[in-house]
Amino acid sequence: MPAVTRRQDWLFASLREYSPAWLSGDLIAAMTLAAIAIPEQLATARLAGMPPMSGLFAFAAGTFAFAAFGGNRFVSVGADSTIAPIIAGALVALAVPGAVQYASMAATLALLVGIVLLLARILRAGWIADLLSIPVITGFLAGISIHIIVGQLPSFMGIDAIHGNLMERFADVVGRARHFRGYTLAIGIGVLVLSQAAERWNPRIPGALIGLVLAALAVRLFALDKHGVAVLGALPIGPPALTLGLPNWDDITQLLPGALIVALVCMIQTAVVMRTYPSDPDGNEDVTRDFAGVGAGCILAAFFGAFAVNASPPRTAIVKAAGGRSQLSGLFAVAIVAAVVLVASGTFKYVPEAALSGVLIFIAIRLFRGALMRQIYRKSEWEFLIVAASAALVVFLPIETGVTLSIVLSLLHSVYVIARPDITELERVPGTTIWWALPKDHAREYEPGVLVVAPSAPIYFVNASYLREKLMERIATKEEACRYLIIEAHGVIDIDFTGSEMLQKLITELRGRGVDVAIARMSSERALAAAQRSGLIDTLGEDHLFRSVEEAIRNRPT
Structure with a gap:
């Protein structure tokens, strides 16, 4: 039967x-x-x-x-x-x-x-x-x-x-x-x-x-x-x-x-x-x-x-x-x-x-x-x-x-869409804890010395150099000196070896220049597992991995 x-x-x-x-x-x-x-x-x-x-x-x-x-x-x-x-x-x-x-x-x-x-x-x-x-x-x-x-x-x-x-x-x-x-x-x-x-x-x-x-x-x-x-x-x-x-x-x-x-x-x-x-x-x-x-x-x-x-x-x-x-x-x-x-x-x-x-x-x-x-x-x-x-x-x-x-x-x-992803700068919606890509004519709130960016793609070998270049460019062109970079990683669904190596070197380099780095909202289990296996979390520090941008702001280094 x-x-x-x-x-x-x-x-x-x-x-x-x-x-x-x-x-x-x-x-x-x-x-x-x-x-x-x-x-x-x-x-x-x-x-x-x-x-x-x-x-x-x-x-x-x-x-x-x-x-x-x-x-x-x-x-x-x-x-x-x-x-x-x-x-x-x-x-x-x-x-x-x-x-x-x-x-x-x-x-x-x-x-x-x-x-x-x-x-x-x-x-x-x-x-x-x-x-x-x-x-x-x-x-x-x-x-x-x-x-x-x-x-x-x-x-x-x-x-x-x-x-x-x-x-x-x-x-x-x-x-x-x-x-x-x-x-x-x-x-x-x-x-x-x-x-x-x-x-x-x-x-x-x-x-x-x-x-x-x-x-x-x-x-x-x-x-x-x-x-x-x-x-x-x-x-x-x-x-x-x-x-x-x-x-x-x-x-x-x-x-x-x-x-x-x-x-x-x-x-x-x-x-x-x-x-x-x-x-x-x-x-x-x-x-x-x-x-x-x-x-x-x-x-x-x-x-x-x-x-x-x-x-x-x-x-x-x-x-x-x-x-x-x-x-x-x-x-x-x-x-x-x-x-x-x-x-x-x-x-x-x-x-x-x-x-x-x-x-x-x-x-x-x-x-x-x-x-x-x-x-x-x-x-x-x-x-x-x-x-x-x-x-x-x-x-x-x-x-x-x-x-x-x-x-x-x-x-x-x-x-190409992955190789040249959007990297959006986020601002706080006034009176809330929401960080969003706001229209130019919309009211917004800033945190002094803080830059919040959101890559909209997995971080792979095809875009690792491009992402690094754009992140450094955003830091260099910020009107107020950047002291705290928060990578909002909700759109990052995966990280390969090359991407992890780029991020680890970037974190080390920026901290050497006095710019601390945190990652928020890494909600993809695949990306989180890759970050842990590759040593990215060790380089970043467990205390610099947050569930939200606002939590990262509250725990910013003094």
Whole structure:
């Protein structure tokens, strides 16, 4: 019995305590999800350089695996437009899209991504999902959006595509735009407009699917394929060939950097989706369990001959809005998709490539978060520059390089905030014992010869010299000679060896000059433990460590 209980703890957790009353909501959500997923998954497979049907296999694999191993009841997993261009960028230098080797390496990449995500679950590495800031993610998605749009313009307009970097391809499209095919462009625009209109009217309306069906009917009724409209042609119908072999070491070393990037994006997006649509708003969900669900989906997709999968914010929103209550909605959706493919397989061969390009451009427009960019700009011009820089890196460099440097940019931004922290001078609020950073026009009280400063960062090797320089500068520029320095340490959450050494030398130096030093409000247990272990408290003196600034004032040396 204990073994069964342990198994139930991790297998199909989202279906635990399923209520029959949820069934109607799950069925309605499943029909809506299937209608949204069919065109989206076909188009996203094309974006990854894979056969269209592999997108549906990816959806089936991701949905089943997440239902089995994930934790969230609403998350929809499948082929994803955010990671598809990264997958294509990682593979195109190693194999030709459409070739057997390309599909094999896509499956190997999916396997590696899945392994990385499972390791993140084992190591409880949920913190990795917080490595990218919102400005960097916004810029990164904008860059991906531009890549998708430029990449789809040739088939959207009915002109030949060329190989090259994004700017070369864009220049070629502009140069040959006058050679567009009218029927092709009309179909692409029609599907795009219909998808956009349905999204604005009611996101639950499957505008993209309606557009694909109407486009396919137009091709069949008016023989548009005889007038230059390129179509998908006959699609292979049937179960996928489970042919993934053991990857060789060369493949692993070539694909591992791309796999790490894709896995990081998957972790970030999965965490965002889970936090936006939690199973229990009052609960404390484990994001690493959802990492495991997506990772298992990637591994199963690899054996299905598909490619890496990811959590989808729009599809998850659709499930929640349509009344879905569990992962059963996704499993029902897979069954509906399979039935549609089997029953309407003849219709798929008439689907125009321009229609899929219209769907992808619609998806790309959703990725370009203009409203959020304006919000970031109003709040912080500096962070808007980070948005622009992140987008530029993805646009002007090879996509996997741009994504990598966007991640580095996010980390540098975080480090800069710590490396150059604010050091605020505090004054007493008149008639109280409160010491605060008061506005210039606010009344305040001073203590003669006392300087109270509050660093707003951990004291690490990256800022130790800067903090020392700024502290000495404040002491030197104080109008009245400073005889007592109080470091208000509430914002100091940690101290490393270099930071401790700097503080100990500073204390010794200042006391040699007749300036006593005290520390107040060191409330972080981590910082206090580090100060004790490193000898900082011994140098400072236990009698110079206080619970408040006012207590330090009352015990100032005479």
